[in-house]
Amino acid sequence: MRHPACLSSLLALFLSAGGLGAQGGWDDLAQPHLDVVPRTKDEAARIAAIVRPTETFDAAEQFEVNQAGAATVRARTNADAFSQPSGNIPFERELDFKVGNGLFKKLWVSSPSSTLASDGLGPLYNARSCQRCHLKDGRGRAPEGATDPAGMFLRISVPAPSDAEMSEIEAFLLSVNDDTPRTRPDPTYGGQIQDRGVQGHPGEGEMHVTYEAREMALSGGESASLRVPSYEMADPAYGPLADDAMLSPRVAPQMIGLGLLEAVPAADILAGADPGDADGDGVSGRAQVVWSFDEGRPMLGRFGWKAGAPTIREQAASAFAGDIGISSPVFDAPAGDCTEAQAACRDAPHGDGDERGTEIDAEGLDLVTFYSRNLGVPARRDVDDPKVLRGKEVFYETGCTGCHRPKFVTSRLEDQPEQSFQLIWPYTDMLLHDMGPGLADERPEGRADGREWRTPPLWGIGLTERVSGHTQFLHDGRARSLLEAILWHGGEAEAARTRVVEMPPADRAALIRFLESL
Template sequence: MRLQVLLVATLGLAAVVGHAGPGDDLSSPFLDVVPRTEEEAERIAVVTALTGDFSEPEPFEANPGGGATVRARSDADAFSQASGNISFERELDFKVGNGLFRKLWVSSPASTLASDGLGPLYNARSCQRCHLKDGRGHPPNGPDDDATSMFLRVSIPAPPEAPMSEIEAFLLSVRNEETARTRPDPIYGGQLQDFAVQGHPAEYRLGVSWTETEVPLAGGETASLRTPEWRAEDLGYGPLAEDAMISPRVAPQMIGLGLLEAIPAADILAAADPDDADGDGISGRAQIVWSQEHERPMLGRFGWKAGSPTIREQSASAFTGDIGISNPIFTAPWGDCTAGQPDCRAAPHGDGDEREFEIDAEALDLVTFYSRNLAVPARRDMDAPEVLRGKEVFYETGCTSCHTPKHVTHRLADQPEQSFQLIWPHTDLLLHDMGEGLADNRPEGRADGQEWRTPPLWGIGLTPQVNGHSTYLHDGRARSLLEAVLWHGGEAQAARDRVVDLSPEDRAALIRYLESL
C-alpha cells in the first residue's frame, strides 16, 4: 500500500488507477480504459472473493480465461489456439502473427531480405524454437540435449558511483532507500547466447550438474529434489567478469498473457504488502520498471521477475536478446553484442537503406497481437470429488495468499477479447521472497536475489501433453508439481510445510487439483 501511495504522489492518481486521459494508466499502454463505477467495483469484490464452499465448482470456474477460453484439446496444440471470443477478421491477424512467431531468421546478407538479420549472437532462430508449441521450456536432459529453450542471464554489481537509471532515481527519491543496481557484463552483455552466425564464436555452452536430496513426507512417503549447479562453459570471448552473477531461465508458457496485461494495476498494487502489515507472513511487492517504449515507470508483469511492463516490450526484448533482431523499441542491429565484441558489432546486419529495423513496427504489433491472444484452455474434471478436495487443500494450506485465483480485467474498447473478463490465473503478479533454495542471488529491478513473480497456474496440468515433459520453476529443476511445491521457501515456507504434513490422500488431491487447472 505504501508504494501505491507514493506512486500516486509522484505520478498522479491517474497513473495508478487509470481514471484519467488516454495512456495514463501505469499498468499498460491502453488508450481506452473505461473507469469502473462504484457499483461495478462492489460486484467485482463479491465475485473475486475467496470461496469457502468446496462442495461443487464455482460459477464460471470452467472458463479460466473468461469469454476467451477455448475447449481443452487432447493434443500438443492445446496452447496454440486463438481467444475463444475473437472475431473472424481479428483471427486473421492472429494467424499472421503466428507465422511471424514461427518464422526462421537467417544471417545477413541474404536474398530473403524480409528474414535476414539473425544474430550475430543468438539463442534461437525463432520465437517458436524457445516457446515450443507456445508452452514452457526445459533444462538439458543430458550432454546430447541442447538448451534451446533456456539461457543464462548475466550481470555485475554496479559501482556505487555509477549513474542511476530513471527508475532507480525514481525509487530512491520516493522511498529514500538503496535499490539493487546491476550492469551487463562488460563483454557478454545481459544474457549469454549459445549460438552464433558463421564466422563468429558462440558465447558459451550451458553446463549443469545435479545433486539429489531426499525429503520425508507425512504418511511414510518421500520425494527427491534435485539441486542444480549452473555453469557457463566453453566461453568464446574470455572469462566472465570476476563478480558476474548468472541466472538460468526457461521459456515460460505463453497462454493468457493478454488477460494478465489487462488486470488493472490498481488491483495488483492494492494486494501488495511489502511490510507485511497484516502479519500473515506474506509480503508481496510490486515490480516497477522503466518502460523503454513509453519512457516512464510502469508496473512490471512479464518474465520470471516481472521485468517487462507490456507484452509488446517483452516481445521486443526477446527479439533483440534471444534472436539478435532490431526493432522499434530496441534498435541496436547487433542485438546483445557489446562494445567488447567489436567483430560482432561490425558484422553485416539486416537493417539499412531498405528498412530501418530488422522487424518493423507492423510485424512487431502482429507478434504482440498473437501473444496477447493465445487462449487459456477450459478446466478439466473440476467437479471430480478428488479435485474439489484438492481445491479445498489448496485454500487451507495458504496457497491462495500468492496464487490469487480470480481477477476481473479492464474494460477495453479496442481489445474485446480481454475486455471485462472474469479470469482465473491463480497469480497476484507480485514479487515474493521464495527463500534461499530457489535464490539466484541476482537482483533485477526492484526484485532481490530471492524474489520471484508469482507465476500463473492456468494450463499447468497440460504441460506434459503440450511439451512432453513435466519440469517446472524458473530453471526446470522440479520434475513434478509436487517437487515444485516442495521447493517453496521464504514467504511460502509455512504453506510448503503444511503440504509436507498432509496425509498422502490429501497431498494427492492437491496435485490432482493443480493438474486440472
C-alpha cells in the same frame, strides 16, 4: 540506440508502502495503450464480490470451467492445446492472429541474404525463432542427460560500481533511500549468454548444469527426491566472465492468457501488495515497477520470471533483441546484446538497411504482439470430480491463495473485445515474493532482489506434458513434477510448504490432482 542490456540500469523505480507520493498515484502505472472504460462504484462492488475467494468446496463455482472467461478454448488432447486463438476472437481478426503466428514461427537468417524480410539473425543468439524457445507455445526445456536445453539460457549481470554514472531512475532511487542493488550488464557478455552465433561468430559459451540429489521425507512414510542445480558458463569464447558476475538460468514460460493478464487493472494488482506484511499472515508481495521504453516512464511490471516487462509488446521486443538478435522499434540496436568488447559482432552485416528500418518493423512486432496476446487458455477439466474439489479445498486451506490469487476481472476495453471485462482464473497475484534461499538466484532485477520472483500463473499447468513433452517446472526446470515444485517453495511460502509435507498423503494427492485440472 536502445538495446535490452541497458535494462538493468533502468528497470527499478522505488515504491513506498504508501504509494508514489509526489511522483503520482497508482493509476500512473496503468497500461496507457489500453482504451479503458472506467468502472462505476456499483460495478466495482459487484466485481469485489465475484472475485472474493470461495468458502465452499462441494461443487465447482459458477463459470469456473472457463478459466479465461469468453476467451477460453476447448481443451485439446494433443500438443496444440496452447496454440489456439482466443475463443471470442472476431472472425475478421483471425487473419492477424495467423500472420502473427507465422512471424512467431519464422526462422531468421543471417545478413546479407536474399530473403530481406527474414535476415538480421544475431550475430549472437539463442534461437532462430520465438517458437524454438516457447515449444508449441508452452514451456522451454532444461537439459536432461546428454540433451541440450531448448528455450533456456543464462541471464548475467554485475554489481554497478559505486562511482558509476547514474541514470535518471537510479538517481530517483537514491533520493528516496531505496536499497535495491544497482547492477549493470557484464562488460563483455552483456545481459545474457548467447550460446550460438552466425558463421564466423562463435557463441559466447555453453551452459553447464549439474544436479545433486536431496531427499525429503513426507508424511505417511512417503518421500521425494529433489535435484539441486549448479550452473556455470563453460568455454567462454570472448574472455573470462567478470569476477563478480551473477548468472541466473531462465526457462521460457508458457504463452497462454498473456493478453488477459495485461488487461487486469493495475489497481487490482497493487491492492494485493503488502510489503510490510501488515496483516501478519507471513505473505507480503511487492509490486515490480519497470521502465517502459515505449512510454518513456515507469509502469507496473507484469511479464517475465521477475516481472521485468510492463507490456507484451516490450516483452516480445526484448526477446527479439536478446534471444534472436533482431532489432525492433523498441530496441533498435542491430547487433542485439553484443557489447563494445565484441567489436566484430557489432560491425557485422545486419538486416536493418532496407525500408523496414529495423530488422522487424513496427507492423511485424505488432502482429507478434497480437498473436501473443490472443493465445487462448484451455478450459478446466474434471472441475466436479470429488478428488479435484478436495484438492481445491486443500489448496485454499494450505494458504496457496496468498500468492496464487484465483480470480480477477479484466478492464472494459474499447478496442480489445477478446480481453474486455472477462472473469478469469489465472491463479497469480503478479507480485514479487521472497521464495527463500533454495530458489534464490542472488541476481537483482529491477525492484526484485535475489530471492524474489513473480508468482507465475497456474492456468494450463496440468497440460504441460501434453504440450511440451515434459513436466519440468520453476524458473530453471529443476522440478520434475508439480510436487517437487511445491517442495522447493520457501521464504513467504515456507509455512504452506510445511503443511504440504505434513498433510495426509491422500490430501497431498488431491492437491496435485487439482493442479492437474487447471
